[in-house]
Amino acid sequence: MSSISTFSKFLPQEECLAVSNQQVSLKIGLPKEHTFQERRICLAPDDVAVLVANGHQILIETGAGEEANFSDRDYSEAGAQIVYDSEQVFSCPIVLKVEPPTKAEIEHLKPKSVLLSALQIKTQDKDYFTSLAKKQITALAFEYIQDDEYNHPVVQSISEIIGVASVLVASELIGNTSYGGGGILFGNITGVPPIEVVFLGANEVTQAAVKSAIGLGAKVKVFDNSLANLRKLKQAVNENVFTSTLQPKVLKKALMRCNVVIGAMRGENRSPVVVNEDMVKIMKRGAVIVDVSIDTGGCVETSRITTFAEPTFMEHNVIHYCVPNIASRYARTASFSLSNILTPYLLKIGEEGGIENVLHIDKGLRNGLYFYHGVLTDNTISQWFGIPYKPINLLFI
Secondary structure (H helix, E strand, O other), rough: HHHHHHHOOOOOOOOOOOOOOOOOOOOEEEEEOOOOOOOOOOOOOOHHHHHHHHOOEEEEEEOOHHHHOOOEEEEEHOOOOOEOOHHHHHOOEEEEEOOOOOOOHHHHHHOOOOOEEEEOOOOOOOHHHHHHHHOOOEEEHHHHOOOOOOOOOOHHHHHHHHHHHHHHHHHHHHHOOHHOOOOOOOOOOOOOEEEEEEOOOOOOHHHHHHHHHHHHHHHHHHEOOOOOHHHHHHHHHHHOOOOOOOOOOHHHHHOOOOOOOEEEOOOOOOOOOOOOOHHOOOOOOOEEEEEOOOOHOOOOOOOOOOOOOOOEEEOOOOEEEEEHHHHHHHHHHHHHHHHHHHHHHHHHHHHOOOOHHHHHHOOHHHEEEEEEEEEEHHHHHHHHHHHOOHHHHHHOO
């Protein structure tokens, strides 16, 4: 109780929303990402040009787009101001980041500024939210923003990239003997039996991956314990796909015959392990496992985190690829996708007279709000970390 009491000292009283909807000019900062293996950036140069043309000022830390193959010159020609001091970027009234800011970066945020980034609640601690409260930050999480159809566009975009990427990675590994692969083409060649792929989990990631695999001519099997999810995937793919619940005998038989396993199981806190070590032992020599759920522990018992520098390891003669944040492998495409989603929101914030007005009228954007002027508005965070919160409905009437 004492910790909650201490935290409450930093919570300001809720403020009245502005009523003016006169267009305003935004000053937006894009710092360079320093999180391990994060290569994306929130805005592509073309969208920066659109924002600048609408009267907004964009400050970008030098080198922020290099990993996504966007140069400082690209951004400068689009009208952005290239900044060599990261503190200057973080002092902007609106800050865009792919990854959540570190505690040191939060210290550089200007009081009462707006932070738009991923939240990644499972990687945070109480001090992170305390720091935001002290600065009276208004913070929105990418992954919780909803569109008019109640979908989560950023999550859908990332899931689609991860799904397609997992198939491309598997295709590269299964065909490359230098990785231990069998020199097998990922496809269906006349007179040659098609490659067989097992998918673990029926969700947005596997939906994109299944479509890609089928497009290359692979024979596909999907396993999940939810019949509803299996049915939804089958309808979305619109193909005659083999689906099954996670019955051990059926799964073992599929693992013995397949060339590739793509694991995308998700759990509330940790991904369930549905393929144990004994199951891996019965797989073909040179088969490939791409465990894209490794960021939440992995769904294959033999999986362990790898890096872009050393992406694979061999276990029981099976190639394992377990790089977290696989979307960053295709940083340019992922940055374009994220930029396409965020730019309309930024334009709307300017047109409607600021973030206050947009949050008042746009329920989908408001769904991503978890801090409002330092007041925690998310019940899940409150329950996880024992922090008092105020429901959004009390702040936006």
